[in-house]
Amino acid sequence: MRKEKALYDQFVNHMGCWGWIHLFYKYDNSCLVIADQPFINLVRAARPASLACNFVTPQLSMAAVHKGIKKILVFCAEGEVSLVSALQQKYPNIIVTSGTYSFTCTGPKRLSRLKNYTPPQKKPNPVPVILLTTPYCDGEFVAKAMANNGLPMPFEYFARPLISWMAIQKDFQIVRYYRRIVEQYSNGEELYLMLQTDFLRAVFENTGLSVARFIQFLEKSGAKVVFLNRKNRFMQAVTGQILHATGERSIWSKPPNKALKRSAFSPNFADTFARYNDLEEDQKLLDRLSNSGVDSLHLVLEDFIDNQER
Numbered sequence: 001m002r003k004e005k006a007l008y009d010q011f012v013n014h015m016g017c018w019g020w021i022h023l024f025y026k027y028d029n030s031c032l033v034i035a036d037q038p039f040i041n042l043v044r045a046a047r048p049a050s051l052a053c054n055f056v057t058p059q060l061s062m063a064a065v066h067k068g069i070k071k072i073l074v075f076c077a078e079g080e081v082s083l084v085s086a087l088q089q090k091y092p093n094i095i096v097t098s099g100t101y102s103f104t105c106t107g108p109k110r111l112s113r114l115k116n117y118t119p120p121q122k123k124p125n126p127v128p129v130i131l132l133t134t135p136y137c138d139g140e141f142v143a144k145a146m147a148n149n150g151l152p153m154p155f156e157y158f159a160r161p162l163i164s165w166m167a168i169q170k171d172f173q174i175v176r177y178y179r180r181i182v183e184q185y186s187n188g189e190e191l192y193l194m195l196q197t198d199f200l201r202a203v204f205e206n207t208g209l210s211v212a213r214f215i216q217f218l219e220k221s222g223a224k225v226v227f228l229n230r231k232n233r234f235m236q237a238v239t240g241q242i243l244h245a246t247g248e249r250s251i252w253s254k255p256p257n258k259a260l261k262r263s264a265f266s267p268n269f270a271d272t273f274a275r276y277n278d279l280e281e282d283q284k285l286l287d288r289l290s291n292s293g294v295d296s297l298h299l300v301l302e303d304f305i306d307n308q309e310r
Contacts, residue, residue, distance in 0.1 A: 004168070008038040011164040012046070016247020017254075018106055018161065021046045027053035030070040031114070034061045035099075036077050058083060065091060071114045075099025077169045081176075084117050100169065104162070105180050108155050120179035126186040128193060128221055129154065132289065133228040134282040135198040136240035138301055140252035142228060143194055145304075154194040157181045160249045163199055166206040174207050196249075197282040211288065218294045225296040227286055232302065237276040244275075 015021075024033065024043055031053040033040075040055045056064040058076045061083065065072070072094055074084045080100055087096045097103055098117045106112050131154040133139035140156075147153035158177070166172045182191060203209050218225065230236045248254040290296060 005038060007164045007168050008042060011161055011168065012039070012042045013245070014159075014161040014164065014247060017159055017249065018104065018110060018112055020112065023112060024053060025049060025051060027071075029054060030068055032056065032061075032064060032069045032072045034058055034064075034072065034074045034076060034083065039075070061087070062090070065094070069094060071095045071097075073097055073099055073103060073114060075103065078171065080169070081173075088117070100165070100172070101176055101180055104159070104165075105157070105177075105184060106159075107157065107185055108153075120176060120183045122179065123182055123186065124188070125221055126182060126189055126191040128191050128218075128223040130218075130223055130225045131194040131228060132225050132286065133194065133196050134230065134236070134279060134286055135196045136236055136243055136250070137196075137228055137230045138239075138250060138252065139194055139196065139228050140250040142226075142299065142301070142304060144252055152190070152192040154192045155185075156194040156196070156249065156253070157185065158193075158195060158199050160196075160199070163202040166202050170206065172207055174203055174209050197285045198278070201281070201285060211285070215289065215292045215294065218289075218292070223294060225289070225294055226299060227290045227296055228299045228301060228304075229283060229286055230301040233279050233283075234272075234276060237272050237279055240275050240279075241272050 012021075021043065025047055027033075029052050033053055033055050035043075035055065035057070037057055040057070043055070044051060054064065054069070058074075058079070061074075065087070069091075072087055072091075074080055074087065074096065076083065076099075080098055084096055084098050087094070095114055095116045097114055101120070102115065102117050103112045129152070131139055131143060133142075139154075143154045158181075162172075181193070185191065200214070204211055204214075217223075243250065290298060
């Protein structure tokens with residue numbers, strides 16, 4: 001129970017990048033959100049104002065749909081897709097969407113929408129162009145530099161909140177999620193995205209995708225990968241420890257007019273050292289992927305900054 005609560009606490013804190021709390025308090029009573037009780041409790045406690053939209057657990061969801069309901073968001077730890085399908089069949093005139101496979105897929109505009117869920121359509125596979133970094137390495141800075149020089153900007157479609165959500169939702173389907181990203185954000189030929197190794201490690205731990213199968217995907221798709229790491233790993237650990245307590249992955253990814261809010265945070269050497277050790281594991285994964293023979297380029301953040309300044 002403590003582990004589950006910690007995961008939900010972390011998820012709700014990190015989902016600040018999607019602006020979900022703001023949206024939930026914006027919806028009126030024609031909206032029904034179906035979610036697990038720990039998530040409902042955290043959303044209700046987020047603000048002193050009362051919620052106008054309706055919240056219910058999956059077990060009571062079918063009985064909670066009344067005549068005034070026009071939109072339903074399903075976001076739960078088990079059986080989410082099947083519950084969406086059942087609701088769509090029973091209530092064809094109500095918009096029913098999947099929290100995991102639609103609502104979280106916000107893209108660069110960070111705009112979650114309550115639109116009717118349909119399974120992602122199979123499209124010709126684009127060539128992934130991936131900026132693959134260790135966490136809190138300021139890959140977002142490199143992505144912005146690419147955009148400022150007229151190149152497409154790799155975006156972190158697989159956002160940080162999914163790391164804790166995958167540990168909660170044990171049937172998370174990484175292929176379904178990727179197909180949704182391709183459907184919505186690929187230009188048909190290429191898909192520019194950023195991946196971070198802490199997300200990949202969570203995928204390997206919580207889904208059926210292994211490192212070997214991921215390397216096969218990179219090879220078969222003709223992926224082009226830019227590997228990025230940082231020389232000063234201790235500073236990277238300190239940065240990670242600070243940003244982990246916020247809703248943003250990086251100061252470079254937050255909207256310009258948005259404050260960087262932190263939850264209660266007391267940095268200490270033990271936590272920073274633990275994060276430093278985690279970065280060692282992240283570097284091992286980055287090295288394994290970079291040594292796999294995929295089409296790649298290697299960057300070190302400090303060298304990249306030096307070259308920018310010259």
